[in-house]
Amino acid sequence: MHEMSYAVRIADIALRAANENPAPAEGFAAGTSAPAEASAASLRILAVRVSCGEMLAIVPALLETAFRECVKGTIAEHAKLVVKTMPVLIRCASCGREIDPHGPDGYVARCPDCGSAALRIEHGREFVVNDIETEII
Amino acid sequence: MDPVKIIRLKESILADNDADAEELRRQTKDAGLCYVNLMSSPGSGKTSTILALIDALKKRGGVTTPASAAAERAAAHATNHAASGLTDDERAASGLTDDGRADAHAAAGLTDGANAATGQSSAPLSIGVMEADIDSDVDAQTIQDKAGVPAVQLHTGGMCHLDAEMSRQGLRALGIPIVSRATSILTMPSRQRHFDLVILENVGNLVCPAEFDTGADLNLVILSVPEGDDKPLKYPLVFTKCDAVIINKIDALPVFNFDIEKCTSRIRERSASAEIFPVSAKTGEGIDRLADWIEKKVRSRIS
Numbered sequence: 001m002h003e004m005s006y007a008v009r010i011a012d013i014a015l016r017a018a019n020e021n022p023a024p025a026e027g028f029a030a031g032t033s034a035p036a037e038a039s040a041a042s043l044r045i046l047a048v049r050v051s052c053g054e055m056l057a058i059v060p061a062l063l064e065t066a067f068r069e070c071v072k073g074t075i076a077e078h079a080k081l082v083v084k085t086m087p088v089l090i091r092c093a094s095c096g097r098e099i100d101p102h103g104p105d106g107y108v109a110r111c112p113d114c115g116s117a118a119l120r121i122e123h124g125r126e127f128v129v130n131d132i133e134t135e136i137i
Numbered sequence: 138m139d140p141v142k143i144i145r146l147k148e149s150i151l152a153d154n155d156a157d158a159e160e161l162r163r164q165t166k167d168a169g170l171c172y173v174n175l176m177s178s179p180g181s182g183k184t185s186t187i188l189a190l191i192d193a194l195k196k197r198g199g200v201t202t203p204a205s206a207a208a209e210r211a212a213a214h215a216t217n218h219a220a221s222g223l224t225d226d227e228r229a230a231s232g233l234t235d236d237g238r239a240d241a242h243a244a245a246g247l248t249d250g251a252n253a254a255t256g257q258s259s260a261p262l263s264i265g266v267m268e269a270d271i272d273s274d275v276d277a278q279t280i281q282d283k284a285g286v287p288a289v290q291l292h293t294g295g296m297c298h299l300d301a302e303m304s305r306q307g308l309r310a311l312g313i314p315i316v317s318r319a320t321s322i323l324t325m326p327s328r329q330r331h332f333d334l335v336i337l338e339n340v341g342n343l344v345c346p347a348e349f350d351t352g353a354d355l356n357l358v359i360l361s362v363p364e365g366d367d368k369p370l371k372y373p374l375v376f377t378k379c380d381a382v383i384i385n386k387i388d389a390l391p392v393f394n395f396d397i398e399k400c401t402s403r404i405r406e407r408s409a410s411a412e413i414f415p416v417s418a419k420t421g422e423g424i425d426r427l428a429d430w431i432e433k434k435v436r437s438r439i440s
Contacts, residue, residue, distance in 0.1 A: 001297075001345055009150050021144050046141065050150070055374050057344060088373075107406035117409035121377065127150045136140045 003058060006127070007066035007081075013129045014048045014076055021134070045076040047133040053086045053124040060085065079132075088124030092116055154349055157301040161352030164315050165308075171334050171438040172304070173431070174353035176375060179341030181361040182385040184268075184276050185418035187336055191264060191284040193421075193428035199261030200286065203312075203330045262333040262435060267291055267307040269299055269340050276338060287311060287330070298345035299337065301352040308335060334435045343368075347375035354438055355380050355431075362386040362393050366400035369407050376407035381414060383427065388417040 022043065048067075052058050060083035067081040090099040090107075094116035101107045110117050149155070165172050177183050194200050266288040268276040277290035289310040291303070299307075308315045312330035337353065339346045358379040360368050363386060369376040376382065382404050384397065401413055412430060416423035 002348065006150055009153070013146065013148050013150070017144050017146055017148075021142070055377070056348065057374065109402060109405035109409065117405075119409060125374075125377075129146050129148045129150060131143050131145045131147075134142050134144060136142075 001057060001059075003062040004066040004069075006058065007063055007070045010048060010050060010063075010067060010081070010129055011070040011074070011076060014045055014079070014132045015071075015074060017129075017132055018043055018045055018075060018134055042137060043075055043134050044137055045071075045079040045132055046135050047080045047082055048076070049082045049084070049130045049132070051084045051086050051126055051128050051130055053088070053126045055088055055121070055124040056127055058127070084130075086123045086126055089122050090119050091122045093118035093120050154300050154302075158350035158352040161301045161304060161315070162354060165352070165354070166438070168313060168315065168331075169439045170308075170313065170332055171355070171435040172308075172351075172353045173334065173336045173355045173357060174339055174346070174351045175336055175357045175359065176339045176343065176346045176379075177341065177359035177361070178343050178364060181341075181359040181364065182418050183338045183341070183359055184279055186359060186383060186385055186416065186424075187266060187280065187338060188284050189416075189418040189421060189424045190336075190428055190431065191286060193424045194262060194264070194432060197428060197432065198259045201261040201263045202286065203263040203265075203332055262432070263331060265289075265311045265313075265330075265332040265335045267304075267311065267335060267337045269293055269307075269338060271295060271340070293340060297340055297342050298349045299339060299351050300349045304337065304351045304353070307337070311335065333439050334431075343372040343375050347372070347378055355434055357381050357383060359383045359385050360400070362389045362395045366395050366397070367403065369400065369403040373407060376404060376411070379408065379411050381412040381430070384413065384415040385418055387415045387422060388420045 050063075052060065052063070063083055064081045067079075071077050071079060088101050090101060091097070092099065092111035092114060095111060095114040097111055097113045099105075099108060099111070099119065105112070108119075111119060161172075175183050175187065191200060264284075264286045266277070266280045266284075266286060268274070268280065268288060269291045270276060271293055274290040277288040280286065280288035289307060291299070291307050291310070293299070293303070296303075302317060305315050305317050309324065309326050311332065312326045312328055313332060313335070314325055314329050316325075337351060339351070343358075356379045358375055358381070360382055362384070369382075384400060387397075390397075397415060404411060404413060414423055414427045414430070416427055418424070
């Protein structure tokens with residue numbers, strides 16, 4: 001839920017990152033240390049790639065729709081939001097065994113190997129902008 | 138030259154509120170306050186449980202109505218002095234007259250039983266409540282009328298959850314001087330009060346409040362018997378994140394197909410460490426055990 005709030009935040013992160021990594025001026029003359037005049041080339045964002053943990057109950061399609069609205073009129077207005085859903089993965093903090101709650105045993109209360117209750121959710125709750133893909137046009 | 142460039146970020150989308158919530162926890166620690174977030178579906182009995190809890194805390198060691206922050210400090214000061222056995226001269230030198238001490242004691246609502254003889258650790262708690270709803274002030278009114286502690290009503294304007302900054306607004310409405318980055322002097326409470334414990338009755342919703350850290354020290358979830366023992370399967374995030382699950386309305390167990398053992402093991406699948414408290418806010422069963430746990434948590438947080 002709250003896909004619009006998250007989309008605004010994602011757009012923020014992406015646009016700020018693009019601003020902080022501006023397109024270099026084109027046309028450095030080979031073999032000289034003198035840059036040519038900066039061209040009128042500008043940056044646009046092609047893609048924004050996000051990892052979204054499945055436990056957050058965020059709907060990728062809604063996030064994509066909200067994102068498209070947020071970025072209208074910006075250098076990201078044709079950007080594709082690519083959402084990778086991260087399935088929940090649990091790890092036993094005592095013995096390191098991975099537990100997949102999508103398997104037949106589902107969510108267990110104790111590690112099947114060592115019986116420990118110290119089970120940590122390693123994936124499935126993250127929500128991160130991994131990278132943005134930019135192009136000089 | 139390759140025109141397409143990948144800029145690696147790994148930047149958290151939730152970081153803003155998460156960081157803000159951590160900041161609020163630092164602020165409440167400084168203010169000597171324990172902030173508790175209570176979540177559930179609508180109708181699980183959040184308000185009733187808060188009332189039963191305050192009632193139990195009153196019976197255990199008293200609950201004060203906070204006077205001004207200055208009077209609270211004076212009362213605590215006076216209690217310290219008496220406990221440490223200072224002479225009258227020494228007390229006078231520290232600026233407290235007998236009259237002032239008596240006034241401060243009265244203002245802070247301290248009973249005779251909770252004075253120097255018993256020491257700081259059983260001093261009554263000053264409790265405030267924040268009620269969050271889309272509309273109506275029914276809950277805040279109920280708390281004030283029945284529990285006699287200050288309660289403020291937060292209207293969320295349609296929002297289904299609270300975040301850290303909204304928590305700050307509520308805490309200021311109670312009179313606690315908690316600063317926001319955007320706070321101007323005009324929004325700081327003019328009459329400041331001290332609380333040991335503030336309980337947020339979050340919006341009735343098991344989905345959204347789990348996503349947003351309110352800045353609370355403790356997150357509690359109420360699950361009531363009529364809702365079914367499979368609730369922990371349906372709402373994974375909130376049951377994963379909570380410090381305790383209160384199973385309310387156990388007085389209704391005979392009428393529903395609710396298996397406490399199954400419910401407990403389902404909670405354990407989400408959280409190995411959450412405390413589980415079967416209670417009835419209506420009959421009071423199990424409330425003392427909950428009050429005991431909360432009081433211990435509050436006192437260790439505010440000391």
